[in-house]
Amino acid sequence: MATVPLNGVMILAGILFMLGLVGVLVRRNIIFMLLSVEIMLNAAGLAFVAAGSRWGQADGQVMFVFILSMAAAEVSVGLALVLQLYNRLKTLDTDAAARMRG
Amino acid sequence: MNAVFYIAAAVAVVSTIMVISRLNPVHALLYLIVSLMAVAMIFYLLGAPFAAALEVIIYAGAIMVLFVFVVMMLNLGPQTVAQERGWLTPDMWWGPSLLAAVLLAALVYVLGSGGEVSVGSRAVDSKAVGRALFGPYLLGVELASLLLLAGLVGAYHLGRRSPDPQQRRGEE
Numbered sequence: 555m556a557t558v559p560l561n562g563v564m565i566l567a568g569i570l571f572m573l574g575l576v577g578v579l580v581r582r583n584i585i586f587m588l589l590s591v592e593i594m595l596n597a598a599g600l601a602f603v604a605a606g607s608r609w610g611q612a613d614g615q616v617m618f619v620f621i622l623s624m625a626a627a628e629v630s631v632g633l634a635l636v637l638q639l640y641n642r643l644k645t646l647d648t649d650a651a652a653r654m655r656g
Numbered sequence: 657m658n659a660v661f662y663i664a665a666a667v668a669v670v671s672t673i674m675v676i677s678r679l680n681p682v683h684a685l686l687y688l689i690v691s692l693m694a695v696a697m698i699f700y701l702l703g704a705p706f707a708a709a710l711e712v713i714i715y716a717g718a719i720m721v722l723f724v725f726v727v728m729m730l731n732l733g734p735q736t737v738a739q740e741r742g743w744l745t746p747d748m749w750w751g752p753s754l755l756a757a758v759l760l761a762a763l764v765y766v767l768g769s770g771g772e773v774s775v776g777s778r779a780v781d782s783k784a785v786g787r788a789l790f791g792p793y794l795l796g797v798e799l800a801s802l803l804l805l806a807g808l809v810g811a812y813h814l815g816r817r818s819p820d821p822q823q824r825r826g827e828e
Contacts, residue, residue, distance in 0.1 A: 627807030634814035
């Protein structure tokens with residue numbers, strides 16, 4: 555069975571999380587912001603699985619399953635909100651939603 | 657076998673950089689699928705084949721298909737790419753990128769100072785994951801099902817096609 559260094563996996567998870575964070579901060583298109591949130595959730599799942607694999611326990615993968623179901627619920631509600639935003643404002647600019655009322 | 661891990665990690669990082677820098681949403685989605693495949697490869701190397709299968713089936717399969725459907729329904733034209741090009745100017749992205757790079761350097765320093773430990777010598781199969789899910793984590797499974805139900809109801813409520821705002825104002 556192959557082995558990989560734990561430090562390397564954790565650093566990779568950190569790099570992917572930071573890339574997702576930069577994506578959320580930099581992009582103004584709401585679809586790209588949702589994609590970047592997915593990248594961050596995926597990086598957190600990678601860290602959980604690596605830590606679970608370090609001790610040979612299943613808890614890391616259990617947490618990954620929970621993160622996955624949370625991401626699915628978040629994406630379904632988020633994309634429905636994107637469709638509503640586009641129907642009303644005819645743009646995907648997040649700044650346009652600042653003038654939203656009631 | 658370390659070479660396989662480094663190749664998969666390099667593919668994941670490069671494709672994720674492409675995701676956050678593309679102008680066309682569909683190109684970004686395709687790069688994100690490549691990135692998720694690379695992470696699934698790393699899950700397999702870590703001895704977590706169940707997580708690798710879930711990553712491909714649910715993330716790269718179901719969630720990305722949702723994104724593709726929404727991009728199709730929005731029917732974005734070439735003017736969206738031009739708009740994105742106007743938004744993504746260097747003075748817009750260098751500040752957050754620099755601060756995130758500083759944070760990442762601190763994180764790499766902390767993680768790199770630990771001892772060298774190898775993982776993945778022992779696989780945790782789906783049977784062990786299932787026993788943990790329906791044993792000590794049973795309450796968590798119930799809460800996750802409740803969360804998915806709430807997501808379903810919320811998406812159904814928000815996804816209804818509301819009447820045109822101008823038309824509604826005319827009726828008032």
